[in-house]
Amino acid sequence: MEGTQLNNKAANSYNAQVRRNIARIREAIELARDQDDLIRVINDVADHRGPLDYRDTWYRVLFGLSLSMVLSALLIFVWGSELWSWLDKSIYFYVFSLDLWYPAALLVTVGHLLEDRDIALPFPAVMWGRMLIWAAIGFVIPLNPNWFDFFWGTLIDSLASLLGTEDPVVGVLLLNLLPAVLMLFWLIKRSRWRAGLSDKIYLKDALLNNNLQSEAVYGKGMAGELSERFCEFRRGNEQQEIKALYKGHYEGSQYSFDYQLYTFHYVVKRKENRLGSGGRRTTQTVTIENNRYGILLQFPFARGICLSGDCDIKPAGEAYTGASNVFNRVFKVYALDPLAAARLLTPVLEEKLAMLGQHFLGPVVEIAIDGSLCVAVNKELLPVRRKFGLDRPEIFAKEIARHTELKELDLLLDTVHEMMRLSDNNFEGRSVGEKES
Amino acid sequence: MEMIIGIGILVVLVGTCIGLYNGIIGKHNAVDRAWASVLTQERQKNKIIPMVEQLVEQYKLHESEVLSRVTELRSAIAQMSEGVDTDKLAATERQTKQLLQGLQVTVEAYPELKASDTYLRVMAEISEQQEQVGAAIRIFNANVEDFNNAIEMFPGSMVNNMFAHKQKLKSFTDSEAQAGFEYKPNL
Numbered sequence: 321m322e323g324t325q326l327n328n329k330a331a332n333s334y335n336a337q338v339r340r341n342i343a344r345i346r347e348a349i350e351l352a353r354d355q356d357d358l359i360r361v362i363n364d365v366a367d368h369r370g371p372l373d374y375r376d377t378w379y380r381v382l383f384g385l386s387l388s389m390v391l392s393a394l395l396i397f398v399w400g401s402e403l404w405s406w407l408d409k410s411i412y413f414y415v416f417s418l419d420l421w422y423p424a425a426l427l428v429t430v431g432h433l434l435e436d437r438d439i440a441l442p443f444p445a446v447m448w449g450r451m452l453i454w455a456a457i458g459f460v461i462p463l464n465p466n467w468f469d470f471f472w473g474t475l476i477d478s479l480a481s482l483l484g485t486e487d488p489v490v491g492v493l494l495l496n497l498l499p500a501v502l503m504l505f506w507l508i509k510r511s512r513w514r515a516g517l518s519d520k521i522y523l524k525d526a527l528l529n530n531n532l533q534s535e536a537v538y539g540k541g542m543a544g545e546l547s548e549r550f551c552e553f554r555r556g557n558e559q560q561e562i563k564a565l566y567k568g569h570y571e572g573s574q575y576s577f578d579y580q581l582y583t584f585h586y587v588v589k590r591k592e593n594r595l596g597s598g599g600r601r602t603t604q605t606v607t608i609e610n611n612r613y614g615i616l617l618q619f620p621f622a623r624g625i626c627l628s629g630d631c632d633i634k635p636a637g638e639a640y641t642g643a644s645n646v647f648n649r650v651f652k653v654y655a656l657d658p659l660a661a662a663r664l665l666t667p668v669l670e671e672k673l674a675m676l677g678q679h680f681l682g683p684v685v686e687i688a689i690d691g692s693l694c695v696a697v698n699k700e701l702l703p704v705r706r707k708f709g710l711d712r713p714e715i716f717a718k719e720i721a722r723h724t725e726l727k728e729l730d731l732l733l734d735t736v737h738e739m740m741r742l743s744d745n746n747f748e749g750r751s752v753g754e755k756e757s
Numbered sequence: 758m759e760m761i762i763g764i765g766i767l768v769v770l771v772g773t774c775i776g777l778y779n780g781i782i783g784k785h786n787a788v789d790r791a792w793a794s795v796l797t798q799e800r801q802k803n804k805i806i807p808m809v810e811q812l813v814e815q816y817k818l819h820e821s822e823v824l825s826r827v828t829e830l831r832s833a834i835a836q837m838s839e840g841v842d843t844d845k846l847a848a849t850e851r852q853t854k855q856l857l858q859g860l861q862v863t864v865e866a867y868p869e870l871k872a873s874d875t876y877l878r879v880m881a882e883i884s885e886q887q888e889q890v891g892a893a894i895r896i897f898n899a900n901v902e903d904f905n906n907a908i909e910m911f912p913g914s915m916v917n918n919m920f921a922h923k924q925k926l927k928s929f930t931d932s933e934a935q936a937g938f939e940y941k942p943n944l
Binding site: 641646666670742 | 787885889890891892896899
């Protein structure tokens with residue numbers, strides 16, 4: 321976790337301390353074993369002695385310089401000689417002096433980034449002194465007689481040629497645009513680290529409250545294996561992967577069972593004809609990213625049945641119609657043996673399953689031939705719905721102290737429990753997972 | 758041109774009429790199907806009758822009224838016909854309630870029976886079956902409502918009067934439960 325230290329005395333910059341402190345908080349969240357541990361982490365943040373907010377003055381200056389350079393280049397590119405002569409000269413001077421100060425700005429940034437990671441020049445002891453050395457090295461570079469030709473002739477020209485022009489102003493614009501945009505997002509992300517860790521705490525609390533444990537994800541491979549068993553996973557033509565996987569245990573009044581909670585990510589790529597300017601038809605490739613959420617478990621009471629509330633999948637088997645109009649509006653039923661569907665879909669179960677249609681879009685209940693069950697929906701089952709965060713630790717601790725209910729997940733699990741309860745035989749021997757009365 | 762527009766309108770009208778007619782027939786069949794589901798669930802009670810009789814034999818409950826209740830329930834189930842008859846359904850439900858009450862009263866005098874695994878399983882099965890019958894009746898009533906809406910609401914009412922000629926169906930009501938309320942909706 322600790323960075324390489326060239327000089328132990330010097331390598332203790334303010335931002336490096338902040339970075340270490342945040343890393344410790346993150347580690348404490350990951351190691352938390354119960355809700356009390358999480359509340360302790362939040363309270364530690366509230367009473368933290370060391371610094372927790374980055375000082376990013378230099379990065380902001382650099383962002384300002386890059387942005388001003390982008391705007392100046394745009395002014396010259398769009399208006400050129402139409403600008404007032406004094407403004408024209410100033411901007412031209414500013415833009416075309418870039419080769420003189422750019423290396424110094426770049427090296428000071430590198431110096432700051434290294435200091436943030438505990439890597440510092442061995443002297444002098446104060447940080448601004450070390451930054452002066454970086455800047456001095458940067459100002460020496462333009463003294464090289466080949467520098468001017470390299471900067472304008474090679475670097476800026478190459479960048480300009482990317483847009484098919486030889487105008488150096490375009491090269492300057494590109495050279496500054498990308499760092500400015502990246503710097504902006506990076507600075508925003510850095511200043512909002514509390515939001516990210518608050519989400520992490522909330523999620524961890526939800527996992528602990530609901531007996532869920534994170535499992536190793538073997539994304540594309542697992543999605544491929546599941547698509548062999550369930551048509552629910554035969555979606556998308558570009559990419560399919562399991563993005564998140566958790567292990568859980570459900571304790572019902574009559575049955576208890578283990579299950580896996582997953583997030584399935586898939587990408588659909590298709591060509592669309594669009595009417596462009598001048599009435600010309602153009603073909604564009606559209607990429608749509610989708611997520612499906614669901615649970616997987618063993619269901620020993622039926623097999624080869626798919627209840628599909630989503631027209632995007634094509635289940636195998638014969639169509640079966642339930643007795644309830646409400647149920648039939650939510651699900652289309654396909655079964656390898658329609659009698660098995662008739663036995664499973666009792667009136668109570670039709671009512672319970674129809675309820676899924678009121679809470680979720682595109683619900684799919686699929687029992688594979690091997691007796692494994694998948695219940696999938698479009699709604700996130702492990703959502704982060706926190707009201708407060710580490711920026712208000714006292715109230716956030718109270719929020720975390722409460723039980724985090726996963727209502728959507730509970731509804732799915734209760735429905736599966738009802739499926740088990742209503743599918744078993746009260747006069748036959750007990751099956752695995754059934755509780756003693 | 759006018760002719761094409763006229764034919765277009767005619768095609769749309771005929772298509773709408775066919776769609777509405779098929780909708781009415783489909784909803785009528787759904788009511789029929791839901792009623793069949795109610796009957797199936799009621800007949801499932803035949804499964805538990807031998808178990809109750811076994812309990813009567815095993816624990817010598819001959820002096821109690823359980824046996825007569827079993828006979829009455831069996832007869833009520835046998836009388837339920839294929840056609841929609843909510844009165845016979847109500848009678849069967851009444852007999853089931855009476856058998857349950859009779860069983861509960863009787864087992865108070867037989868603590869050994871009350872604790873027996875067979876009794877607990879029979880009670881669990883009866884309770885599950887009653888739950889299924891309740892759901893089947895709710896589904897039947899919801900389908901009846903769907904059908905009645907289809908034949909009474911415009912333009913379905915027009916298509917029904919012209920082609921389908923279906924009558925409004927009565928949903929199932931529990932007259933015994935209704936008698937407990939002073940309030941009567943003025944429907």
